[in-house]
Amino acid sequence: MPNTSQELSNTNTASCLELKEGILYHMRYTLALRSEQASKRDWWLCLSLAVRDRIIDDMVETQARHNQDNVRRLYYLSMEYLMGRMLVNNVHNIRVFEQAQQAITELGQNWDEICDEEMDMGLGNGGLGRLAACFLDSLATLDLPAVGYGIYYEFGLFKQAFQSGKQVEHPDTWINYGTPWELVRPEYAQTIQFYGRVEESYDSYGNYHPLWVETKNVLGIPHDIPVAGYDTKTVNFLRLWSSRSTEDFDLDEFNKGDYVEAVRSKAIGETISKVLYPNDTTENGKELRLVQQYFFVACSLADILRRFERNNGSDWEVLAEKAAIQLNDTHPAIAVVELMRILVDDKRLHWDQAWSLVTRIFAYTNHTLLPEALETWSVALFEKVLPRHLQFIYEINHRLMDDVEARWPGRDDIKQALSIIEEGHGKMVRMAHLAVVGSHKVNGVAALHSQLLKTDLFARFDEFYPGKFTNKTNGITPRRWLLNCNSGLAQLFDQYGIESDWPKNLDRLRKLENFADEPEFQQAFMKVKLQNKQALTQVIKAECGVDVDPNAMFDVQIKRLHEYKRQHLTLLNILTLYHRLLNNPDMDMVPRVFIFGAKAAPGYALAKTIIYAINAVAEAVNNDVRIQGKLKVVFLPNYRVSLAAKIIPAADLSEQISTAGKEASGTGNMKLALNGALTIGTLDGANVEIQEEVGDENIFIFGLKIEDVQALDRNGYNPYDYYYGDEELRNALDWLCSGYFSPYDPHAFDEIRRTLLDQGDRFKVLVDYRAYVECQERVSEAYRDQNHWAKMAILNTARMAKFSSDRTIQEYADEIWHLPACPI
Known part of the structure; x- marks a missing residue:
């Protein structure tokens, strides 16, 4: 390490020169271009490749060390990884940000423009996928040997646009031109089988040994994304599987003139990794979803066992010492059965030995309390797609029921509650039950959520x-969600003497408490916030065509569009404010800009209607001169990681208003609070723990508690009582559904009204409306005192250390995975 500023300067200069040389090398020898011919995307690509070269050196050393020491590894199985853009994250993590910025500037290019050329990796959907990405970052940063496994989706969720205020979906062609961050590894391809039938058979020793025959085969090709830790030499990787047909092009059919049939089998085999989350409202969609899940799990387990056997031979009892596998939600739960199938059918282990290994290897993270979000598959579908696995599921369940009978003799009600097979109009396989039975630990993702798992969802x-059952409260990586996205705030930390290793030790920010009452620091902190808001106003103008005042309060709600997240509660408050302003234009109101970002699942009609309603109200509000610009509403299209990175540093108020007991954790709440936004929220998910950390006086809590929601669910309530009992609520809902905001489709928003009034208001929007409106009034009063608001914002940033994903991962490593670090 250099020990003088001159040596450090020389090192940085050398790194800058090396990066420039690397950029120009790739420009000539990878792209075959002269620099004067290069587009901005060409410059981004060459810079990324030059950075990747440095990461690959460390990756090779990391994997060599892990293999040489035959380390215990974590294998993280997730259907989603919402990685976002990689370049800025990588240059920060390998500590060459300034050098890369200098190199690209000296080559005559604009740093921000070059970075904006990168497309977000379309590998995830929402919080679940972003959490997985944060975890990979922390695993590498903490020097923990780990491999992430998922699917290499050709098309991401979808690219969202608005037409006349309505969501329309376009293909997310993120991979059209490839990505510089991947390494294709065809030498580790795996052949996976589906369908077919099970043939009764006996082996040469006379033992019953059924065979899975007449299957259709698909090839899984691994694509590796290096994952560099922050300020460490450890580089783990994310291995993503793309599907390829094992069928060759049928030349005979082609020569007969049947061009479509010639490629049919090949095309079918390659659809598996085409799209993230195919619409499963149809039988074909359900089948493809199950095939996807099994495909990536089977490829991953085959790869894990290949690696194990290379280092350990067939000493299977050692498997549980060398591999820990985490199931990220129920999507990979079929892994429990697949590993049993491999150990029993292929490796010929006895059932009890195999099951002992399986239950020591797997752990399961549950991400939802909503029963409809817990995956179930019909027995008929399983029998069609995975007939041998269905036999294993029945056997696992049979043994489970025997154990339940031994514990609770004659209690058929308990058997029904615990059975992996749900009996009803049609038999269903409960994947969450399979994950619970096959894992040695099951965790929720916030203290409240984990408690509800034990008392409600999985009480028996x-x-x-x-x-x-245990708890592991979620976290976020401070590298991505402060250092990378809020450079102004990071620089302010440096100016006030916060140790430079704060991105790796977030508790260093506690020292900001010493400055929370100082007017000079308050002004500096709010100046950074204003600069971030000014930058966001340009994005809003470009995307929505709306001019907003950066001095107004930026009230932000960014997350998936779902009834339980209650974006429509925010909408009712907007309508209330709008109505008040129209009837009293001179009302002394803190100017507000409500900022939404959300995608609705393509088949979720009500969620799409709520988006349309917000956009319709926004159109009226933003063009109404009578309210003098005191209220603006913008819905930024195509919410994604790179857009979140622009919104979060600019937020004043963070909307976390899910119905108590419905949000497992939330991580947007953590990102926003870390960047100095104050939370308005219910006592739900991780909001409870955020309140404990930041203090009651630095957060705005309202609404029903979990016990209140449970009492209403138990005893029932009449939504019309709230509707008729609150004039402003009745006016807001009637006005929305009157046709005023949708003159060409007067009944466009009737479904919102029906859900709230006639279908029971499942998520208690009407019950919490008045408490929410009054809490928002308290927010406005607090915002008037900018010095005090600044103090509260500073304390939010200072007290978020608990919510670093480094803390979360260290708890997993110590208490679930028993995974030692392996510094390189």
């Missing part, structure tokens, strides 16, 4: 498996 399982 908690009795049956005492000690299996």
